[in-house]
Amino acid sequence: MGKRKITSTNTVNRDYLKNECGTMYALTLLAGRWKMTILHKLSKKDLRFTEFKLCIPNISDRMLSLHLKEMEKDGLIERKLYAEVPPKVEYKLTPSTRKLISIWDRMNVWGNNHREIQENNVQR
Amino acid sequence: MGKRKITSTNTVNRDYLKNECGTMYALTLLAGRWKMTILHKLSKKDLRFTEFKLCIPNISDRMLSLHLKEMEKDGLIERKLYAEVPPKVEYKLTPSTRKLISIWDRMNVWGNNHREIQENNVQR
DNA sequence: CCCATTTCTAACAAAATTGTGAGTTGCTAA
DNA sequence: TTAGCAACTCACAATTTTGTTAGAAATGGG
Numbered sequence: 001m002g003k004r005k006i007t008s009t010n011t012v013n014r015d016y017l018k019n020e021c022g023t024m025y026a027l028t029l030l031a032g033r034w035k036m037t038i039l040h041k042l043s044k045k046d047l048r049f050t051e052f053k054l055c056i057p058n059i060s061d062r063m064l065s066l067h068l069k070e071m072e073k074d075g076l077i078e079r080k081l082y083a084e085v086p087p088k089v090e091y092k093l094t095p096s097t098r099k100l101i102s103i104w105d106r107m108n109v110w111g112n113n114h115r116e117i118q119e120n121n122v123q124r
Numbered sequence: 125m126g127k128r129k130i131t132s133t134n135t136v137n138r139d140y141l142k143n144e145c146g147t148m149y150a151l152t153l154l155a156g157r158w159k160m161t162i163l164h165k166l167s168k169k170d171l172r173f174t175e176f177k178l179c180i181p182n183i184s185d186r187m188l189s190l191h192l193k194e195m196e197k198d199g200l201i202e203r204k205l206y207a208e209v210p211p212k213v214e215y216k217l218t219p220s221t222r223k224l225i226s227i228w229d230r231m232n233v234w235g236n237n238h239r240e241i242q243e244n245n246v247q248r
Numbered sequence: 249c250c251c252a253t254t255t256c257t258a259a260c261a262a263a264a265t266t267g268t269g270a271g272t273t274g275c276t277a278a
Numbered sequence: 279t280t281a282g283c284a285a286c287t288c289a290c291a292a293t294t295t296t297g298t299t300a301g302a303a304a305t306g307g308g
Contacts, residue, residue, distance in 0.1 A: 022235025111146025210254040
């Protein structure tokens with residue numbers, strides 16, 4: 001997400017839903033093409049900007065940068081800058097975000113299961 | 125989502141991610157402004173088209189219709205048409221979707237917790 | 249015949265997200 | 279002095295999602 005027009009019906013609706021309940025709030029933070037992937041990679045290991053680009057082949061500089069910035073603002077990840085040249089920046093999960101992982105495990109099981117059901121239905 | 129240009133980088137990336145893991149697949153199905161709300165309402169009670177419009181005040185006919193159609197295709201809900209005039213249609217969750225609800229409970233707890241952390245940070 | 253009801257659809261417009269390609273900064277090693 | 283690296287940023291374009299307004303179809307009641 002870039003800039004939003006805060007008076008648009010679209011944004012008004014989004015904000016309304018975001019405040020409705022915790023689930024919607026969470027999903028709002030996680031929406032964004034590469035955010036889940038970024039978090040997934042970070043759950044294995046802290047990563048630098050260029051490392052992300054290597055392990056997420058199709059992501060562009062711009063999207064990576066945008067997403068990282070938003071996720072930092074949203075308290076999902078932390079940014080650590082080392083005083084080196086050339087610059088070194090490392091990203092890591094926040095403690096709160098680590099707690100999401102066990103939930104994802106269940107979501108993963110559900111997703112794979114549902115996908116199988118869907119594929120069987122389509123074949124008929 | 126309406127029609128997609130299947131050759132666009134955007135769609136190629138999306139499809140790639142959708143096949144990556146169950147979590148991403150699940151989130152792809154649930155993305156869409158009102159989908160979670162629709163499912164949440166259905167978790168309480170089966171609903172007709174006009175009933176949705178009453179309990180989700182800001183939703184437009186078009187978005188409701190689009191979402192319902194996609195969710196049916198995705199196996200998230202079922203559509204039951206009664207042979208009456210004027211027409212009567214009832215929507216309900218599929219058994220698979222019901223299993224999501226306990227996961228949402230945890231997501232809800234996480235979301236509310238995370239929101240609190242965030243609000244405290246902003247106040248500093 | 250005219251109207252009301254219910255479940256949508258169609259055409260169009262606005263806004264948001266995602267992608268592309270090039271450029272920036274600051275230092276250091278050759 | 280030129281090149282190179284790491285981590286971005288910028289302007290612009292393409293694509294996708296969301297919203298608005300006006301209907302359509304089928305049928306029973308008055």
